[in-house]
Amino acid sequence: MNLEERKKIIMDIMKDKHYTPMKFKELAILLNVKKEDRKDLDFVLSELMDEGKIMLSKRGKYSIPKEQYVEGIFIGNERGFGFVETDSEEEDYFIPESDVNGAFHHDKVLIAVNPTRTGKRKEGRVIKVLSHEITEVVGFFQKNKSFGYVLPDNKKISSDIYVAGKDALGAVQGHKVVVKLTNYGTKDRKPEGKIIEILGHANDPGVDIMSIVKEYDIPAKFPPEVMEQVSGIENEVSEAEKEGRLDIRDWQTVTIDGEEAKDLDDAITLSKDNGIYTLGVHIADVSHYVKENSPLDKEAVKRGTSVYLVDRVIPMLPHKLSNGICSLNQGENRLALSCIMKINEKGTIVDHQVVETLINVDRRMTYTAVNEIVTNKNPEVMAEYSEFVDMFNMMAKLSKILRERRYGRGAIDFDFPECKIKLDEKGYPISIEPYDRNAATKIIEDFMLAANETIAEYFYWQQVPFVYRNHDKPDEDRMKALATFITNLGYSIKISKDEVHPKEIQKLLSKIEGTPEEAMISRITLRSMKRAEYTPECNGHFGLAAKYYTHFTSPIRRYPDLQIHRIIKDCINGRMTEKYKEHYKSILPQITKDCSVFERRADDAERDTEKLKKTEYMRSRIGEEYVGVVSGVTSFGVYVELPNTVEGLVHVSTMADDHYIYDENTYSMTGERTKKTYKLGQVVKIRVEGADKISRTIDFSMLQ
Missing domain, CATH: 2.40.50.140 (Nucleic acid-binding proteins)
Structure with missing residues (x-):
């Protein structure tokens, strides 16, 4: 009988309405446990107490707790x-x-x-x-005579950490440090630790970002065994590696990325014949170089994803791979895994093949240049890329067809203005500008989505273990709360049978497009939804209104994509035996769970570095006045977002012209005397009053 079965027997006895609290010996007699076996009973009872399922009274009697x-x-x-x-x-x-x-x-x-x-x-x-989950803390070292304290960067850690002089590693006042916890403290005693790394002085360039990297425990350096493996990888594709692949080097092939991108993992080909488009999405064959359980693979599993911070990229794979042999660089032979789709003029994918290929990119394009061609018809840019203009225009047409088909089934498109923060050589922010999507970015989005859906559906019906990107339906209560909220702003969504169809969300976003409250309602709507995650089960993607969805297109920077490539290659090369299926079934639950966690870690770190640099940027603009939009209203104040995406708080204590009352039903604030109201989406004028780099918060005052 295993432990869980023994626990159940005891719980069933204690839950019985006739049970009265018993001492250990009485329970042993009731259960007919021999004296030599009573240590096992003691262990089971201790486990149940640790789980809070039973309690031991002062008189030594066991029972189900009343609490x-x-x-x-x-x-x-x-x-x-x-x-x-x-x-x-x-x-x-x-x-x-x-x-x-x-x-x-x-x-x-x-x-x-x-x-x-x-x-x-x-x-x-x-x-x-x-x-305890946290073992190391990043913070600001404050030196005393014979000891010191570390003030944690993470404000959710409410106490500073005591460091004895012998454990300070030579840190001085103002250093940013990593402290390893040796004692977590008690109600009346501070936590204790010893410094294991000095990151530098708090004002040194790059130390602020590295502090966030350390705070999130993101691996920044590759271990020696990984770099040793990488050193043995050739910089060019060998003749032996070309064998057995579909050679499509003569297909007109381009990559389209941002100006600063170096890890180019997707290339595109497109042609049309007899009303049928042939769209090729060619993805770097990273799994050819990163073998399962190799040092490279084990490190990639630990990272889960590349992390894109304001001043640096922390890659999932070393640069020799991510920017070299695995990057689809112009004019270089590269190995790829391709999804080649046949698409009719209604946007239906009528056929496809998934195949290992050999490609050679003709031109490395930027979103800016492609947009100048397909949107602005810039004659100079069109002349520079004259041999590709027809293909780019065809891409724009197919992209629109695919997008309209996706919208037709109810897919949601959250179009948030992302920001681009430019830094000087010392890491100081010199400009913050909204980074809007254009026709070129949408072309890549639409083509990648098509490939991801095609791959997910095909391998779902192959009935093999796989990794899916799921987005569950929103909770009923959250949708009802959203419906109530937007009703107060003059909008509505239809909820039927206690759930909402993604088409209703799509309609709402269409209605608010171009209005002052667009960004605010979009964010609140997004927060009302669940977070997408990786699982071995296919549960569909609510936001895309898709039954089948996966991540296939970025194996350089996302581990789930790399794992999927291995599975695909095993399938198309006839290796997916029962033994392989059992292997993948055994590892995918943990891999998908870890990848979802690491994705959230990367998102949080990216958001915190942006907030840090936005705060630093606004510190030099204290006293300046701006026009912004009310992005949030709470009982303690009004949040205002500026056109450059910077958000600050007007605290209610600074609104001295009146006593303001917060209405939680309408998310608004109204003055008792003046009847002045502040509500979501309202255009207001503010002055910058303060910016705290440590808490990453910005304070405004209201000028109207």
């Missing part, structure tokens, strides 16, 4: 209180400062749920810390 116990992750707050997030519940639990009981940010904890009245926020108190 409800829940396991979760503790999320700290700089003011001392915290929250506990659980896997099974949407709403988290509030933990008052007096009930944190020494829990550290991101600890796995067991909490007792406090009884609450209906409609009130759920609360709890930490009973036990089950495990």
Whole structure:
């Protein structure tokens, strides 16, 4: 009998209405456990107590606790209180400062749920810390006479960390450091640690970004065994590697990327004959060079994705691969895995093939240049790329056909203005500008989506283990809350049978296009949805209104794509035996889970570096006045977003002209005396009052 079966027997006994609390010996007799086996019973009871499923009274009797116990992750707050997030519940639990009981940010904890009245926020108190996730903290070193403190960059860690003089590694006042925790502290005692790395002085160029890299525990350097493996990889495709591949080097082939891109992992070909387009999406054959369980592969698994920060890229693969032999550089023979699709004039993919290919890119194009051709018809640019103009125009036409077909089924297109932050040689931000999508970026988006869907559907019906990119339907409560919110702004969405069709979201986004509240409603709508994730199961993609979806097109920078390439190549080369299927079935659940986690880590790090540089940019603009749009209204103030995507807070305490009352139903704030109202989407004039680089926050004041 295994442990879980033994736990169930004990739980069933204690849940029985006739059970009365018993001591250990009484339970042993009831269960007919021999004296020599009672240590096993003690272990099972201890496990159940650790899980909060049973309790031991002061009199030594075991029973089901009257309180409800829940396991979760503790999320700290700089003011001392915290929250506990659980896997099974949407709403988290509030933990008052007096009930944190020494829990550290991101600890796995067991909490007792406090009884609450209906409609009130759920609360709890930490009973036990089950495990610590954070082992190292990045922060600012503050030196005392014989010791020091590290003030954490992560403000969710509410306490500074004591460092004895012998453990300071020579750090001086103002250094940014990495401190390894040796003691997590208690309710009445600070955490302790020893410094293991000095990143540099807080004002040194690049130290601020590296602090974020370290804070998120993103691997920045490749270990020696990885670099040794890379050194043995040739810089050119050999004659032996060309064998057995479809040679399409004579097809007119281009890459289209941003000006600064160096890891070019997708190339495009397009032709048309008898009303049928032949679209080739050719993806770098990274899996040819990165073999499963090799040092390169093990490191790529640990990274999960490349991380694109404001001043640097932390690649998933070393530059010799990502910018070299795996990058589809102009004029170079390259190995590719191609999805070649036959598409009719209605946008239906009527046939396709997936094949290993040998390609040679004719021209490395930029989004700017292609847009100048297909949108602006710039004669100089058209003359420079004269032999490609017809193909680019054909691409624009097919792109529109595919997009309209996708929109026709209800796919949602969130068009947020991303920003481009330019830095000087010292890492200081000199400009922040919105980076808008154009016809060229949409061409690549539409073609990559077509390939991803084609691959996902084909291999789903092959009934082989696979990696899918799923986006689940939104929760009913969140959609109802969104419907209520937009109703107050004069918009509506139709919810039928307690769920919303993506077409309704699409209609809403069409209605708000070009309005002052567009960005704000788009963001709130996006937050109302679930996050896309990788799984071995195919559950569909709500946002794309697609039954089948995967990520096939970026194996240089995303591990799921690399894993998919291996599976595809095993299939098309006849290696997908039962043994291989069982192997993939065994590894994919953990790989997909880890990749989803690493993707979120990269997103968070990218967002934090942007916030950091935006704050630094606005520090030199204190006192300047701008026109912006109200992007959020809360009980403590009004958020305003400027045209360059910088967002700041007008705190209610600075709005001295009146006493403002917050209305949570309409997300608005109204003055009691003046009746002046601030609401989402409203155009306002502000002045920059402050910018705190440590907290990454910007303060505005209202001028109207």
